[in-house]
Amino acid sequence: xxxxxxxxxxxxxxxxxxxxxxxxxxxxxxxxxxxxxxxxxxxxxxxxxxxxxxxxxxxxxxxxxxxxxxxxxxxxxxxxxxxxxxxxxxxxxxxxxxxxxxxxxxxxxxx
Amino acid sequence: xxxxxxxxxxxxxxxxxxxxxxxxxxxxxxxxxxxxxxxxxxxxxxxxxxxxxxxxxxxxxxxxxxxxxxxxxxxxxxxxxxxxxxxxxxxxxxxxxxxxxxxxxxxxxxxxx
Numbered sequence: 001x002x003x004x005x006x007x008x009x010x011x012x013x014x015x016x017x018x019x020x021x022x023x024x025x026x027x028x029x030x031x032x033x034x035x036x037x038x039x040x041x042x043x044x045x046x047x048x049x050x051x052x053x054x055x056x057x058x059x060x061x062x063x064x065x066x067x068x069x070x071x072x073x074x075x076x077x078x079x080x081x082x083x084x085x086x087x088x089x090x091x092x093x094x095x096x097x098x099x100x101x102x103x104x105x106x107x108x109x110x111x
Numbered sequence: 112x113x114x115x116x117x118x119x120x121x122x123x124x125x126x127x128x129x130x131x132x133x134x135x136x137x138x139x140x141x142x143x144x145x146x147x148x149x150x151x152x153x154x155x156x157x158x159x160x161x162x163x164x165x166x167x168x169x170x171x172x173x174x175x176x177x178x179x180x181x182x183x184x185x186x187x188x189x190x191x192x193x194x195x196x197x198x199x200x201x202x203x204x205x206x207x208x209x210x211x212x213x214x215x216x217x218x219x220x221x222x223x224x
Contacts, residue, residue, distance in 0.1 A: 008151075032211040043115075043201055043215035044154075088154070092211040097142060097161045098169070099205075099213055103153040 003027050006089055006102030015111050019076040023089035023102045026070065030091040030100075033065050035074045038086045038104065047087075048074070079109045112137050115216035117202050123222045124192045132187040132219050134202030140214070141207030143185035145169075145177060147198040148218075154201070160185055162207070192223045 006023045013019055021035075031052055036044035048063045050056045056063045062075040072091075076083055089102040118133045136143065145157040156169030160179040174196060176188045189196060199220050203213040 034212055036215075041218075043217045044213075046212050046214060049212045090213070094211075096211075097159060097167075097205075098156065099211065101154045103151075 001026060003100050004089065004091060004102045007105055008103055010106040010108055012108040012110060013079055015079060015081060015109055017079050017109070019079050019083070019107060019109075021074040021076075021087050021089075021105050021107070023072050023091075024070055025072070025091060025100075027091075027093070027100075028067070028070065029093045031094040032092040033063070033072050034090040034092075034099070035061075035063055036088040036090060036101075038088060040085075044088055079107075081109050081111045083107060083109050114138065115202055115204055115214055117200075117216040117219050119219060120217065121220045123224065124189075125224055126193060128192050129188065129190050130192065130221075131189075132200055132202075132221075133184070134186065134216060135184045136202075136204040136214070137183065138204060138206070138214065139182070140204035141182075142205040143179065144203040144205070144213065145175075145185070145187045146201045146203065147171065147196075148201060149198050157187065157200075189221075192221075194223045197221060197223045 004025045034049040035047045038044045053067045060077045064073040086104040088104040092099045115136045144159040146154045158177040160166045163182045202216040
């Protein structure tokens with residue numbers, strides 16, 4: 001079993017939809033959670049990061065962490081065609097030096 | 112700030128040739144990483160350097176060597192390239208000191224024929 005599981009998709013939604021992207025994990029020691037966006041043929045770009053449980057909002061993006069369920073989510077409101085990309089979740093142990101990445105979910109937002 | 116820069120952007124090698132991928136960051140980050148990304152495999156850690164002067168193996172270190180030249184620069188060397196090393200290589204850096212988010216470079220696309 002992988003430490004981090006992420007549905008690869010693809011996920012196709014119409015413009016303006018609310019998108020929910022999710023990851024599950026098995027290691028309860030993870031405390032630092034991140035979401036990256038990767039456009040085709042580009043490097044991953046950090047979108048948001050959260051520490052421990054709770055929500056964090058940044059514009060149209062909201063990150064949620066549910067440590068009791070070992071489940072993290074990224075919500076995108078009012079999705080735009082420019083949001084079409086691969087989204088990777090990632091997580092780290094406090095004090096550790098390695099980050100574990102999910103395989104990524106490909107998102108297509110249709111105009 | 113340029114962030115994380117990588118050179119070259121593209122490279123084609125013949126089997127058995129050697130090359131060094133260069134990475135530099137101007138954010139005064141402590142830790143630096145090398146990943147490879149292959150279709151369906153996600154990001155796999157090759158080597159990392161937790162701080163200047165230290166390097167450690169990651170998940171897939173065979174066939175690679177690294178050098179942390181100074182705090183800014185972290186290079187990845189392929190001594191004898193193999194077709195299995197055809198991939199996209201990303202360098203990343205992490206602030207450290209309680210911050211764990213990784214900042215990535217634009218990548219190097221390597222083809223070994």
